[in-house]
Amino acid sequence: MTMAMAMMAALFVACGDDGTDDETPPPAVPTIALDGGDIDQPQEITNPMSVKIGVTAPGAIAGFTVTIDSPALTAEMLATVGLATELNLVNPGSMAEALGALGFPSGEAVSGKTALTFDISKLVPMIAQIYNETSDHKFILKVTDAKGKSTTKTLTCHLTGKVALAYNNDADLWANTATVTAANVPDGGSVQYRVKGAADWTDAVLVEGSKYRLAPVYETSKNAAGLDVHTIKAGTGVFAATTYEVRIAKDGQAVDSKEFATAVGDKIPNGDMSGWSKRIWIDGSNNEFPITYPNPEGMKVWDSGNNAFLEQNNGEETLFTPLCRQDETEPGTARLQARMVLGFVFAPGNMFTGDFDYSGFSGTVNFGKPYAWTARPRALKVRYKAQIGKIDKVGSYDPDGASYQDKQDCARIFVAVVNWKAQHGVTSGMTAPTGMWDPATAKSLDEGAILGYGDLVITQTATGWIEATLPFNWYAKDAANPASAPFSLVISCATSMRGDYLTGCSTNTMQVDDFEWAY
Numbered sequence: 001m002t003m004a005m006a007m008m009a010a011l012f013v014a015c016g017d018d019g020t021d022d023e024t025p026p027p028a029v030p031t032i033a034l035d036g037g038d039i040d041q042p043q044e045i046t047n048p049m050s051v052k053i054g055v056t057a058p059g060a061i062a063g064f065t066v067t068i069d070s071p072a073l074t075a076e077m078l079a080t081v082g083l084a085t086e087l088n089l090v091n092p093g094s095m096a097e098a099l100g101a102l103g104f105p106s107g108e109a110v111s112g113k114t115a116l117t118f119d120i121s122k123l124v125p126m127i128a129q130i131y132n133e134t135s136d137h138k139f140i141l142k143v144t145d146a147k148g149k150s151t152t153k154t155l156t157c158h159l160t161g162k163v164a165l166a167y168n169n170d171a172d173l174w175a176n177t178a179t180v181t182a183a184n185v186p187d188g189g190s191v192q193y194r195v196k197g198a199a200d201w202t203d204a205v206l207v208e209g210s211k212y213r214l215a216p217v218y219e220t221s222k223n224a225a226g227l228d229v230h231t232i233k234a235g236t237g238v239f240a241a242t243t244y245e246v247r248i249a250k251d252g253q254a255v256d257s258k259e260f261a262t263a264v265g266d267k268i269p270n271g272d273m274s275g276w277s278k279r280i281w282i283d284g285s286n287n288e289f290p291i292t293y294p295n296p297e298g299m300k301v302w303d304s305g306n307n308a309f310l311e312q313n314n315g316e317e318t319l320f321t322p323l324c325r326q327d328e329t330e331p332g333t334a335r336l337q338a339r340m341v342l343g344f345v346f347a348p349g350n351m352f353t354g355d356f357d358y359s360g361f362s363g364t365v366n367f368g369k370p371y372a373w374t375a376r377p378r379a380l381k382v383r384y385k386a387q388i389g390k391i392d393k394v395g396s397y398d399p400d401g402a403s404y405q406d407k408q409d410c411a412r413i414f415v416a417v418v419n420w421k422a423q424h425g426v427t428s429g430m431t432a433p434t435g436m437w438d439p440a441t442a443k444s445l446d447e448g449a450i451l452g453y454g455d456l457v458i459t460q461t462a463t464g465w466i467e468a469t470l471p472f473n474w475y476a477k478d479a480a481n482p483a484s485a486p487f488s489l490v491i492s493c494a495t496s497m498r499g500d501y502l503t504g505c506s507t508n509t510m511q512v513d514d515f516e517w518a519y
Contacts, residue, residue, distance in 0.1 A: 069140065092107055128184075132183075136156050387508060392406075397433055
């Protein structure tokens, strides 16, 4: 019995050794792995990058499909290159050529193989070129062997949205333009901008490549004198002292956004009327008189007519109170006051950027001062009070004086941007006035061009402070920055519009303060 059992055991071992009665072990299931990484972890998209998938199938590959689930590689997009979201590498059909162009094996290079490398290193970085939102792009890989065993793995490629929008730091605040670079704007998307917090967006204009221009849109109309004037449409252009939002938008939603702030712009010297001093006026006999001057010591921007005539008193108090002075009850503001001088000569109150010359019984207002413009303003802002009455004095040289008698007077503030080679003089007094001009009725004078102006006519009394805005009307919207011109800024304030003719209301007053540019 013992011998019989030993013989059977020996026979069993022998059969096992030659394998004639033992079943062949089944082949292992296919494997899918990421070369140099963990396929089960998201892979950050960079350019360049290596995305090689190693596949083993001891039972021989019978099926290999790739399903693409990507907001960038959509069916429509892939169709443009001859592919689809479902790729069959064993039976590629008409896609074989397109797959080969991207380095994909297909057909006989896949079918029946026990190992191969699936390379999508060319495809994945392309995602960042056509899409710019933070997103996941999935490649679902399924390998099936000849025994019907299959393995599925999902390769997730993660795209972190890069800053595709950049301000080029090139704002031209006189031309009111700037540019941004917007890379990879999606189909149907646009580049838009607005003042931060504004309700509406404005489309930027593609210049070339990926550069977009933010620029003003001018609207043209006729002014009261029938001249063409141009104004900048609200919400367009780039101005000083402003923060802007820029975005790449599609279907009303921001794909990417950026903010930038412009330089602070320009200040009007002594615009707050806080600086006052005395200038010395020398008469024809070389006598010196300290005259009230609407500038701090050392500044020569503002001046006023008539003070030189009224203050010839060596500083001693007389009845000849200056017609332009710091208001006594509200220091830091300018008070302009009309009056009858010597009981019969009407003298309006005025203040302007320029210089005043007095000789004999006439004075010359020389309009214009140099100004270092760095930014084009939308408007001039100013605060004022005014007392406006009926015209009670008509100048003897006023050709239309009779028609103004007893009519409501008007005060006026205007601003003009000019490009003049010299100051423009207006002379009036006891002789016929000369040199009268109005920026709202002329585009140029002998001294040069009037580039644009803003105008405020005050027709009624205002006992409380009024904050006024004088929008610019431009004659020469494309003119270069006049900062290098000898004279480029005129601001004028007068208690009577026809004061040059010595026509007006002798009791008119005006207070002005806080001149500043609106951007």
